[in-house]
Amino acid sequence: MLHIVNKSPYERNSLTSCLAHAGKGGALILIEDAVYAATRGNVAESAIRRALGDLPVYALGPDLEARGMQGSVIDGVKVVDFGGFVELVAEHRTNQSWL
């Protein structure tokens, strides 16, 4: 299962809810305003670091760059481009968008 989150962790509880349900063997990708959760010093940093022990965490590069946050990504979070996002969707049998 690929989990897709697109909301800022300050704006909605989508990421918290997602992480409470994401099991091992799955993967998480942060896109749009959710990329802030992948940056150092943000409110979700410790939750992301914990999640990294259980599943791979990705962040969409073009969304990080648009927001000027490309230099602040938490170690262990992998940055992918749109092609990489498509590959992740194809690799997983199902995906779920936590809007």
Place this chain on the structure above:
Amino acid sequence: MTQTSDRIGEDEDAPGVVKKFMFVNRKAPYGTIYALEGLEVVLISAAFDQDVSLAFLDDGVYQLVKGQQTKGLEVKNFSPTYRALEGYDVEKLYVEREALEARGIREDQLLVPVQVVSAAEMAELMEQQDLIVGF
């Protein structure tokens, strides 16, 4: 329609009433249209010679982060507009310290000179306004 135009004409001759406008920005850029729309309204009100100030709190502080590159998203990078505000006599940009700290953002990461204020000081500034518009 004609009446409206007449009234506008009269106002131009009369000494204009200057009101204190504050635009409160609380949303991150690009994920929603709020930040860009807010900026458009700021420019419009500045054109009417009003006393305009901008407040950035909550996720709104992300609007001012340096180094925004939107080529990959194929959307307009509107961050340079904040630097152009000075040319419209919009020079009062207030950023809430608590919002920066909660996001791990330092003042030197911001793309334009701002006044960093506490939440309490921000509340005081809000009290002084004639009109507050939130985005």
